[in-house]
Amino acid sequence: MAWFALDDGFDTHPKVRKAGNAAVGLFVRLGVHATKHLTEGHLDGDIVRAYGTAPTIRKLITVGMLHEPGHGCPRCPQPADGDYLIHDYLDYNKSRAQIEAAREAARKRQQRGRESARRNANPRGIDDVSRSNRSRNDADSDANRLRNDPLFEEEPAGQGDVSRRDTHEGATGVPSPPLPSHTSGADVVEGATGSRSRAETQPEGCAPIDFDGGFHVSDGLRRWAHRDGYATLVDLDHETAQFISHFRANGQRRNNWNDEWQKWIRRAHKWAAERRPASNVIALPGQPLTGTDAKVAGWLALSEQLRQNGDPA
Incomplete structure (x- = not known):
């Protein structure tokens, strides 16, 4: 201008x-x-x-x-x-010549500025990046050619031997994922806590049994639920029925149904605890938890219990 x-x-x-x-x-x-x-x-x-x-x-x-x-x-x-x-x-x-020379000088300055900005954004240089991209593309092409070579055979990942799913023999359409077992549920170690408190080592194959036979909650799993306090707010039989219906309806599968059941119970207990109203009233058999009478009766019952246990208070 x-x-x-x-x-x-x-x-x-x-x-x-x-x-x-x-x-x-x-x-x-x-x-x-x-x-x-x-x-x-x-x-x-x-x-x-x-x-x-x-x-x-x-x-x-x-x-x-x-x-x-x-x-x-x-x-x-x-x-x-x-x-x-x-x-x-x-x-x-x-003059016209002076203005045109100034414009050309400004154009060259702008061009140098753009080239400098590109170099700063890509210190290795455009040619180096292009060579890197070409090398990566060549490596991918080599890998694809090797993978398509009939003499090239990959080993199944994570398995010592080839499973029936990796061969045509015994394959029947889409392979079914593992299903929960009602005969091989793992027991729970007495005295252990948390989600990893399992007793015996899980049987080989974990739990590839169909839900149609019914999911069995072992005694060890029940002891775990009572010991860790989950059974105080959760109806184990009701939640087990919900657990089975959910996974059967969605057609979902798990590698270890005992761990999945424990996770379900912990989540149900958490939700029940969050829905439970906060109160200092003690529940008494046959008495509703409302009003001053229920509160007084609760404290009296607690006082009587402490007196019977020999507490000086």
């Missing part, structure tokens, strides 16, 4: 005062037009006559701010016939 220059004494210059505001306004507009189109002060006559009136044009010529063909100013060149020229334009404004 180029700028039409006016010095800070332009508004009080004798020529400006003599020309008047209307003519000065035309002069500024013509100067901007010449700078925009890099005419170095030369103006097409049609443009001048379109921008200004005959009196304003004549005032600019009379005071010497605008020249017409045949003018007598020794410092300014002659305009073409029918055209005009701004007086001393190149004394205050850049």
